[in-house]
Amino acid sequence: MTHNVSQQLFDRAKQVIPGGVNSPVRAFRAVGGSPIFIKSAQGPYIFDEDGRRYIELINSWGPMILGHAQELIQKAISDALQHSFSYGAPTRREVDMAELIVSMVPSIEKVRMVNSGTEATMSAVRVARGFTGRDKMIKFEGCYHGHADSFLIAAGSGAITNGVPDSPGVTRGVANDTLTAPFNDLAAVQLLVEANPAQIAAIILEPVVGNMGLVLPQPGFLEGLRTICDQHGIVLIFDEVMTGFRLSKAGYQGLVDVKPDLTTLGKIIGGGLPVGAYGGRADLMNYVSPAGPVYQAGTLSGNPLAMAAGLAMLTYLDEHPETYTTLDQFGSRLEGGIRAENRKAGRDFTLNRIGSMYTLFMTEQPVTNFADAKSADLPLFGRYFHAMLDRGVYLAPSQFESLFLSTALTNELIDEVLAAHSEALQEILVAA
Ligand SMILES: *Cc1c(COP(=O)(O)O)cnc(C)c1O
Secondary structure (H helix, E strand, C coil): CCCHHHHHHHHHHHHHCHHHCCCHHHHCCCCCCCCCCEEEEEECEEEECCCCEEEECCCCCCCCCCCECCHHHHHHHHHHHCCCCCCCCCCHHHHHHHHHHHHHCCCCCEEEEECCHHHHHHHHHHHHHHHHCCCEEEEECCCCCCCCHHHCCCCCCHHHHCCCCCCCCCCHHHHHCEEEECCCCHHHHHHHHHHCCCCEEEEEECCCECECECECCCCCHHHHHHHHHHHHCCEEEEECCCCECCCECCCHHHCCCCCCCEEEECHHHHECECCEEEEECHHHHCCECCCCCECCCCCCCCCHHHHHHHHHHHHHHHHCCHHHHHHHHHHHHHHHHHHHHHHHCCCCCEEEEECCEEEEECCCCCCCCHHHHHCCCHHHHHHHHHHHHHCCEECCCCCCCCEECCCCCCHHHHHHHHHHHHHHHHHHHHHC
């Protein structure tokens, strides 16, 4: 299908922006073709520059959990707008925001606001290193924690499909301090810890991974990590930038019996504006400057517009627990329908889902780690993506991403997605 205006914009963009985009996955390289440029979005729909309408299943990679241009958030931003846009000085909203986060996420006793998920994870690891006096950390293959140097080792999301998991520009020294293990492999973590006695500051993970496609922790995995951390004085960091406020108002940790020492947040926390946060045990967070020696700062941190949007979002989610039931019902309807269509087509593709996050993997093998995820048929996914786009459904342009539902969906819209899925499947399997 032709998208003339998007194509023209992309041609211009490529002249002045590396690869034509400000974040790699947007360039559609993992699925082929050229990106569609977005003009606007409203509720469950997103509109491109060529005037086409799509049902939204990305929702800005999570933040638009209430759908686009939600009035509540709009009003909060426009109210804040009247009073100037940045002070670089403390404000009342930052206190309200911190109190609300602490009340919603029980493992967080103190919290610091930053401007992105990248800043949150980078800072959390610095705190863990400062607190423990150790240099190394363990991360998991296929987990993505933003683009700070020390995380670009076996990283997920756009770093997978770009084929540069070990990015040039990351020094060997930095890479040496990042140890990696397969997700869900407790024995591998145990070996790393024993091979590096008293050297590991932190274990960081997405407790539910969104960035290699959706992958769930197996029973006992998080509990096992907690035990290893307790035995060896290691700081356990849950990167809930995606799952925070999405899987429950306390994130994934609100659904399980394992508490991290530090948590990183992003995406939903800003209601669509650029916000991140890290927080956790008070004794750890008291290491952060100016309370303690670990330096971390930000000119625009706690920005008044961003705090207004985030506060409106979190307040709504705190006061409307039924949001999560609704989202799970949408997820369940979609999952049931997709599975039924797949069986009809004779292909029992793996579908991983929790609540309003899911990934359909183009493989019939279970996907429990990055190696499994990479066994998916990527060309087939590319054809599926375009077949869905042609039918007005906007999916993530990569197999290694989760989709994110919003409350702006309806059962009718989900049935439209299912009808598109049925047709798309026929088209791509015939072509194969
Ligand atoms: C998106 C994401 C990040 C990075 O957040 P940015 O705001 O893009 O810097 C970090 N961790 C996880 C789990 C994410 O999904």
